[in-house]
Amino acid sequence: MSDTQQPAASGLGAHARWLIYTVLIAVAIGQAAGKILAVNAVDLVRIEHGRVQKALGKERERLERQGLEGDALQTALDSAETEITRKVRLQRPFLSGNDRSRWMAIRALAENGNHYIEPFFEERTWDTIDMVQHSGRDGKLHLYSSKPPLLMVLLSGPYWVLMKATGLTLGEAPYLLGRTMLLLFNGGALLTLLVCAARLIERVGFGDVDRLFAMAAAACGTQLAAFTPVLNNHLFAAAATAVACDAWLRLLDSEDGIARLSLRAGLAAGLATACELPALALVAVIGLSLLMKRPAETLRGYAVGVGVVAIAFFGTNYWAHESLRPPYAHRSETDPTDNWYDYEFTVRGETCDSYWRNRRGIDVGEASKATYALHTLVGHHGVFSLTPVWLLSLLGGVRLLASRDGTTRQLALATALITAACLVFYLGMRPQGDRNYGGSTNGFRWLFWLAPMWLAMMPAMIDRLKNHRLGFALAAALLAWSAMSASYPTWNPWTHPWVYYWMDWLGFRVL
Incomplete structure (x- = not known):
């Protein structure tokens, strides 16, 4: 750490800051757990209840005509209610076709030993559009999840254990097993993300105030917390990115545990890429940096870690699809046999078209690249309009590019290069069908995995503002705005941001 980044002698000190970090992490984990435990399609509760009561009323009339009364009638009604509730069920803890696609693949692996998801369409409330x-x-x-299978393969193991231990399946006990698994998987990923983000902030920060501000943003100000109630790739990618960056900086700073840290960095960067393809840029940047500093250890540790994940990614993909290319790479417009998204399927005797044959709403995609860039950055799904605290990270990153501390400067440069690469990829290189802002969701989710790196840039700007009352008040206002946007989805991230609805109410054209 450079002399410009040493905390003042009168500051709290690392131990006290870590106590506060722990409190912030605990609050964030508690909020996430509350979202998970409350997750439900609440708009369907009243409808489902009404249908059950209506069906029970008809059943009561039928039983009374048969002469049942008193305790016998009530016993028969209690028995009928269970079956009626099962048949008319609308509520479910799996909130969109996106996460249900993953859950169905996990069920297929653990329950049937294959990747075919069509059997689950026979069960009420189990459906998805994200399939090939x-x-x-x-x-x-056969129908398959359109998601790369590695993550589902990894998570199917714990589900199999739960299934054998309880004698229940996700079809029979979606709330009990689904919430248990989300607490384990997403809760663990969020905890990992926050702990490693705290390490990055502690390493790059200047003093107490800027570090604590950045940690508060990590705990309450990003859009990632909204994804804790649903099974998704973004939270895992962000956690893996945080682990990779933490290990990378420690390798640049220290001579201790080189082999272990190199392997950890490789595994984490590889997993981030398996979850978010543009994280290939992270793999390349960290790999080049370590190769220049520690060539032998990098080849033995980092490269091996990345290689293990790559083999697992392509191996599980071939196991599921007999192809090394993931499902989303099979969308040929010229070869019908290589377009896995153009098909018909049958559910309970009814023939249905693939949703992707006739996209609707936001999934049609934005025709104008300029409009897409505008709304991605400062519009209805905007990185800066929804989470303006990232403006502080942008300015802080510029400051850190001139840091006298080489490790900090490398992190700032890596953050700038990777962010730029992602923006070019998503804003300039995607066809119209992919320019859909991430679908109906709480923000431009394909950049959420960069949050740990952006958080590490934030302390540099807060350090400049902390002694300026108006400047720090503005920073606090940006954090409050960001926390509001993060909290808006309540427990379902598969809803448009508040800015989207506000613009629609004002009469602006939105997809």
């Missing part, structure tokens, strides 16, 4: 169709090893057409 192609021939399986048995020569028959």
